[in-house]
Amino acid sequence: MITYPELVALDDAHHMSVFGRAPVAFVRGSGTELFDVNGRRYLDFLSGLAVTSLGHSHPAVADAIADQARTLLHVSNLFLNDLQPRLAAQLDGLLGGGGRLFFTNSGAEANECAIKLARKWGQTNFGPERFHVVGMLGGFHGRTLATLAATGKPQLHEAFQPLPAGFRHVAYGDLGALDAALDGRVAAVIIETIQGEGGVVAADRDYLRGLRRCCDEREVLLIIDEIQTGLGRTGTWFGFEHAGIRPDVVTLAKALGNGMPIGACWARAEVASAFHPGDHGSTYAGQPLAARAALAVLAELERIDAPHRARTRGAQLADALLAIPAVVDVRGRGLLLAAELGPAADAKSANARLLDAGLVANAVTPTALRFAPPLTVSEGEVAEAAAIVADVLAGEDR
Ligand SMILES: *Cc1c(COP(=O)(O)O)cnc(C)c1O
Numbered sequence: 001m002i003t004y005p006e007l008v009a010l011d012d013a014h015h016m017s018v019f020g021r022a023p024v025a026f027v028r029g030s031g032t033e034l035f036d037v038n039g040r041r042y043l044d045f046l047s048g049l050a051v052t053s054l055g056h057s058h059p060a061v062a063d064a065i066a067d068q069a070r071t072l073l074h075v076s077n078l079f080l081n082d083l084q085p086r087l088a089a090q091l092d093g094l095l096g097g098g099g100r101l102f103f104t105n106s107g108a109e110a111n112e113c114a115i116k117l118a119r120k121w122g123q124t125n126f127g128p129e130r131f132h133v134v135g136m137l138g139g140f141h142g143r144t145l146a147t148l149a150a151t152g153k154p155q156l157h158e159a160f161q162p163l164p165a166g167f168r169h170v171a172y173g174d175l176g177a178l179d180a181a182l183d184g185r186v187a188a189v190i191i192e193t194i195q196g197e198g199g200v201v202a203a204d205r206d207y208l209r210g211l212r213r214c215c216d217e218r219e220v221l222l223i224i225d226e227i228q229t230g231l232g233r234t235g236t237w238f239g240f241e242h243a244g245i246r247p248d249v250v251t252l253a254k255a256l257g258n259g260m261p262i263g264a265c266w267a268r269a270e271v272a273s274a275f276h277p278g279d280h281g282s283t284y285a286g287q288p289l290a291a292r293a294a295l296a297v298l299a300e301l302e303r304i305d306a307p308h309r310a311r312t313r314g315a316q317l318a319d320a321l322l323a324i325p326a327v328v329d330v331r332g333r334g335l336l337l338a339a340e341l342g343p344a345a346d347a348k349s350a351n352a353r354l355l356d357a358g359l360v361a362n363a364v365t366p367t368a369l370r371f372a373p374p375l376t377v378s379e380g381e382v383a384e385a386a387a388i389v390a391d392v393l394a395g396e397d398r
């Protein structure tokens with residue numbers, strides 16, 4: 001068996017240095033547990049960043065993937081396969097119906113589809129100037145050029161100029177700033193209901209309702225990026241349900257495949273009809289293997305009532321974290337939570353010590369830790385993780 005130092009040497013010598021990796025290499029997982037190359041056990045309270053919502057090596061998903069791999073892995077999207085239309089119907093149902101889907105291989109590609117669709121819809125209906133997209137400061141939408149341009153983190157833009165034109169940003173939560181930004185050139189607003197990468201910051205209900213109203217008044221599309229928040233994680237199937245609004249376009253990925261790379265862009269049928277054959281495409285997207293995995297994932301998420309699990313275990317985790325003296329605040333919803341450690345804290349070093357102690361989490365800001373365990377996490381595992389956090393943070397300066 002290859003050793004950890006051998007893996008690090010290979011990675012250093014041959015992989016592009018873009019990740020800033022934690023000092024561990026995982027080889028196996030089961031449920032909430034991960035095992036590293038030395039056989040050591042960890043509790044996974046990050047889920048590959050809200051991806052493995054059903055836990056690692058879920059038997060129903062593994063069986064579906066193995067069976068499909070022996071049946072039909074891939075055919076071109078020039079032909080129908082027997083799974084993609086069923087997955088589209090399932091997701092459209094979950095999203096309330098009346099829409100159309102396009103499948104992708106990642107979250108960024110789902111947002112690329114949404115942006116291209118908004119441009120086509122805007123320019124077809126309102127003329128050539130109508131292609132701008134307003135995003136939120138602190139928002140994250142991916143690493144491709146267009147989704148980077150939509151991402152509201154100017155420091156990430158600097159090295160990659162020029163970015164595609166037509167993107168600007170307003171303060172998250174500021175309805176007045178948004179209203180002022182919606183001139184006749186804006187085709188769409190893109191927003192997360194909880195900014196995940198931005199620090200687990202939730203938009204409030206009145207703001208999201210006001211945003212919906214502003215978009216309606218100006219005939220601007222509302223694109224909600226549910227890539228991190230969707231499919232039960234926040235305690236409802238989608239984050240926008242907390243505000244009781246309906247988006248025009250929704251993007252999904254992460255939990256949809258429980259680790260199989262698949263994303264989706266959903267749009268109201270009238271909006272989706274702006275796309276015609278040849279306007280968009282992808283070789284792998286929605287191929288039989290990924291679609292079969294996603295169908296198994298959706299069936300299982302529904303069977304276990306994933307939103308209910310997120311609410312129950314989320315409340316337990318939030319309470320346990322709040323009881324730790326070094327934790328000054330807990331934010332987020334369901335099982336997408338951040339523990340704020342206060343202005344003097346060093347979340348990066350705290351997170352490194354959590355990993356040392358056998359808990360996988362992430363320093364989502366310089367002073368906050370993010371927790372996003374599988375929605376299948378048990379009561380005992382939540383208690384075990386909270387005890388590790390309490391231990392590691394004991395003696396931490398506030
Ligand atoms: C992870 C994420 C993306 C990007 O998804 P990739 O699969 O990494 O391209 C986009 N938006 C949000 C909100 C995300 O959390």
